[in-house]
Amino acid sequence: MANIHHLDPCASPLDYYGSELRRRREEAGLKQGQLGEIVFCTGSLIGQIETTKRVPTREFSERVDAALDADGTFSRLIGLVLRSQLPSWFQPYAELEAKAAYVSTYQAQLVNGLLQTEAYARAVLGVEAPEKLDARLAARMERQRVLAREEPPVLWVVLDEAALYREIGGREVMRNQLAHLLEFRDRPWVDLQVLPFSVGQHAALMGSFTLMRFENDPDIHYADSYDQGHLTANPQVIKERSVGYSRLQAEALSPKNSAALIARVMEDRYGEQDHS
Structure with missing residues (x-):
């Protein structure tokens, strides 16, 4: 038997x-x-x-x-x-992200997970726990379905210029990732701004963070670290981080100029010319 x-x-x-x-x-x-x-x-x-x-x-x-x-x-x-395949400390954030009406995020080193290509995400997630890679990758791609809903959340991303130059997965992966970012130019509910190096010190030097707004629930602030994430609805934290995010938006390039910079980096740094 x-x-x-x-x-x-x-x-x-x-x-x-x-x-x-x-x-x-x-x-x-x-x-x-x-x-x-x-x-x-x-x-x-x-x-x-x-x-x-x-x-x-x-x-x-x-x-x-x-x-x-x-x-x-x-x-x-x-x-x-x-x-359920996401790290346990990240699961509460993913559940809230799926319900949010507005997501505003600053990313210091990497492209936001909602905007990553599969190859870029595979390279990021493959750094640790390779035995869980396929499951974690599928989970990350599943998160992106929120942007394909009939009524997706408003997504505003301020991306540090450093993320454009950090070569994740090799030149071809990066070129495709930057090309993917440019595809969001015509999405009515997605805005992407690049925070240029020239800004110098700014309101998010402590690292990446996300603000989420909901139709009928309190706003949430999220920040992650190496092995945990921190969620809070503390009104004072929300107030301070909202002001900080507004300053980041004001200092960042406009969506149009951000797209031009992304296209330029894509060609100059990751283009098909011979770099030997």
């Missing part, structure tokens, strides 16, 4: 997903290999997902929904599953 790996569906979103996948597959009278053939993957992958050894993707979930006539069950579950 096969050794059945028993799951506690209450243990985590991933455990629930795996147990539900197994239950519905067995109800349909399909073996793992048979379901794999239908959804264009191996039976081994089906088994790994059912036993939580692999994290499913959104594409996989949509195919399984269709194959098992699951009425969107797995497509609804996948958001929770992927969010």
Whole structure:
């Protein structure tokens, strides 16, 4: 008799997903290999997902929904599953980010996660815990779905010029990342400003931070460090950081001039000319 790996569906979103996948597959009278053939993957992958050894993707979930006539069950579950793969200290922020009406963020070293290409994100996340890379990458890409909603949040990003020059993943990855940033020029709910080196000292020398506003809840300030994040709704902190952010916006290049600088760096630093 096969050794059945028993799951506690209450243990985590991933455990629930795996147990539900197994239950519905067995109800349909399909073996793992048979379901794999239908959804264009191996039976081994089906088994790994059912036993939580692999994290499913959104594409996989949509195919399984269709194959098992699951009425969107797995497509609804996948958001929770992927969010659970984020570092535990970051999960509260991701939940709030998904509900925010306005997100204003200053990024000192890296492109904001909502605007990262998959290759750029892979390079950033691959620095540590490579065994969790695929799951963390899928979770980061899932976060970006908030910008594709019918009514997305207003996103305002002030990006330090240093982030344009920090070569993450190599020249080709950086060129594609900067090109991706330029694609947001025509998004009505996204504004991107670059804070140039020429500004010198400024209101965010302590590091990156984010302000989130909600329709019916208090504003939230978020700042992260190496292994933890700090969320607060303290009115005094919100007031001080809001004033600081307004000063950053005033000192940064306009969105139009920021786009021109991004395009210039993309060509001059990461262009296809020979750098040998």
